[in-house]
Amino acid sequence: MIDSDSYTFTEIKLPATGPSVLACGAWLKNTVCITQGDTAYLSPVNGDLSTAEARDKLGDAVTRMCSFLSVKPEVVAHDLHPDFYSTEFGCNYAAQHHIPAIAVQHHHAHIAAICVEHQITGPVLGLALDGAGLGIDQTPWGGELLYVDGQFFRRLGHLSTLALPGGDRAAREPWRMAAAALAKLERIDEIDRRFPEQSAVQAVIHMLRHNINCPQTSSMGRLFDAAAGLLGVHPIQSHEAQAAISLQQLAEKGEQKEALKNGYRITADNQLDFLSLLSELADYPGVAENAASAAAIFHATLSSGLAEWVRQESCRSSGITRLVLGGGCFHNKLLIQGVMDSLSDNSICLYKPQKISPDDSAIALGQAWIALQVYKNDD
Numbered sequence: 001m002i003d004s005d006s007y008t009f010t011e012i013k014l015p016a017t018g019p020s021v022l023a024c025g026a027w028l029k030n031t032v033c034i035t036q037g038d039t040a041y042l043s044p045v046n047g048d049l050s051t052a053e054a055r056d057k058l059g060d061a062v063t064r065m066c067s068f069l070s071v072k073p074e075v076v077a078h079d080l081h082p083d084f085y086s087t088e089f090g091c092n093y094a095a096q097h098h099i100p101a102i103a104v105q106h107h108h109a110h111i112a113a114i115c116v117e118h119q120i121t122g123p124v125l126g127l128a129l130d131g132a133g134l135g136i137d138q139t140p141w142g143g144e145l146l147y148v149d150g151q152f153f154r155r156l157g158h159l160s161t162l163a164l165p166g167g168d169r170a171a172r173e174p175w176r177m178a179a180a181a182l183a184k185l186e187r188i189d190e191i192d193r194r195f196p197e198q199s200a201v202q203a204v205i206h207m208l209r210h211n212i213n214c215p216q217t218s219s220m221g222r223l224f225d226a227a228a229g230l231l232g233v234h235p236i237q238s239h240e241a242q243a244a245i246s247l248q249q250l251a252e253k254g255e256q257k258e259a260l261k262n263g264y265r266i267t268a269d270n271q272l273d274f275l276s277l278l279s280e281l282a283d284y285p286g287v288a289e290n291a292a293s294a295a296a297i298f299h300a301t302l303s304s305g306l307a308e309w310v311r312q313e314s315c316r317s318s319g320i321t322r323l324v325l326g327g328g329c330f331h332n333k334l335l336i337q338g339v340m341d342s343l344s345d346n347s348i349c350l351y352k353p354q355k356i357s358p359d360d361s362a363i364a365l366g367q368a369w370i371a372l373q374v375y376k377n378d379d
Helices: 052-067 085-097 106-117 169-170 174-184 188-194 199-209 220-231 240-255 275-282 287-316 335-340 360-378
Strands: 001-006 008-016 021-023 033-044 075-079 099-104 124-134 140-149 152-159 272-273 324-327 350-351
Touching: 001 099, 008 021, 008 275, 008 360, 021 360, 033 052, 033 360, 052 174, 052 240, 075 220, 085 099, 099 106, 099 169, 099 360, 106 124, 106 140, 106 350, 106 360, 124 220, 124 287, 140 220, 140 287, 152 275, 152 287, 169 174, 174 188, 174 199, 188 199, 188 240, 220 240, 220 275, 220 287, 240 272, 240 287, 272 287, 275 287
Parallel strands: 021 075, 075 099, 124 324, 152 272, 324 350
Antiparallel strands: 001 008, 008 033, 021 033, 124 140, 140 152
16 A cells, blocks of 8 residues: 555556556446556545546546656556546547557456456456446446456356346346346236336336337346345345345345255356246245345355356366456355355366455456556557
8 A cells, every 4th residue: 555645545566567557447436547567556446437526536546646656658448338437538538648548348357457466367267247347249247257368358158138127227226127037037927016116117017028228237236136126125225236235144144055956057158047046036935034045045056056157167168277256246255155165176266356356446457457468469
C-alpha cells in the first residue's frame, strides 16, 4: 500500500515489465490501474459509475496517480461495453493524448487479474462467475469457462442461459428470474399464482410468452437470483447481491447437504445446465420452513456441477491443470470452498484471489495486464 497525500493505492508486482498502461476499470466497484515497469498501482474503489461522485473520483484518481508516479501512459485499456463511463473516459483520454485504446472483455480481465496476483504467465482454465459483463457476442455473460493465456482468451463453455424479462430490471428483482426459470421449465402458467403480489406479473408473463425484452444471460448471479426467487428470498432487492448473500446465509444455517443427483447436465456444446436443480427448488416441500435445506442443496449442487465441468474440460484442453477463479460470485465462501473440495482428489491446481478482491474492483488490474501484453507484442 502506498499513501500519497492521504490517497492510498495498492502496489502489485506484474509477471513481466512493459509500457505504462492506464486501465479504466468496470462500471460497478470502479477502480483505475496504472502500470510502471513491472509494477501495477491500483486505486481505491471509486464506486458505481452511475453517480457523478464516482465519475469525478475516477478522473481524480488518474490525475493523482499519474502525478505521484511521474507517469505518462502509453496505452489505455477499457471495458468492451461501449456505454460505460469508464470506456468513454478511456477513449477520450487516449484521443487527447494521442495514444491507443484497447478494449478488454470483462471476464478475461477477471481471470487475468488473478493470474497477475499469482504471477502466472502460461495457459490456464478460468472460471469467471459474476452478475454480468458484456461478451464478445454482445450478450450479457456471467457464468464462463475460459481458456486464458495472457492477452489471448477463448470461451470454452458457459452456463445455460436464462431470460432477463425486462432487461436490467430483472437483475434487481429476483422474482423475475424465478419467472424466467419457470418459463424455461414450461411452467409459465404458475407464474401469476406464485407471484400475485407483483404488479408487473402479467407484463412479465407476456414478455416471456412472446420473447419481448428478454435478452438471454449466462450469469451465475442471475442463477442465484432465480433460486432465491423460487424460494421466496428477497423477491425484490434493495441492494446489489442481497438475495444471493441471503441464500448463502440460509445455506450456512442448514445442515450440510449432498449435491442433488441429476441436478445438472453438461450439454454437447459444453453448456452447464442447472435447470433440473431449479425445478427441484420450485417443488421443494414446505419451502418456508425448509429454505435453509433447499439453499444448502443449491450450493452443493452448484459446486459439484462446476467441478465436473472443469474436470471434463481439463481432460479435453491438452491437460491444463491450473484453474483460476474470478468474479464477484466467489465472495461466496460456500461456493468457493465447495468447488475446492469437489476438486481436492484430482490434479487440478486452484488459484483464488487472496490480496485482491474477486469482484469488479480487480477488473482494472486485469485490463492493464492484458493491454500491456497486447501493446508490447504489437510494438
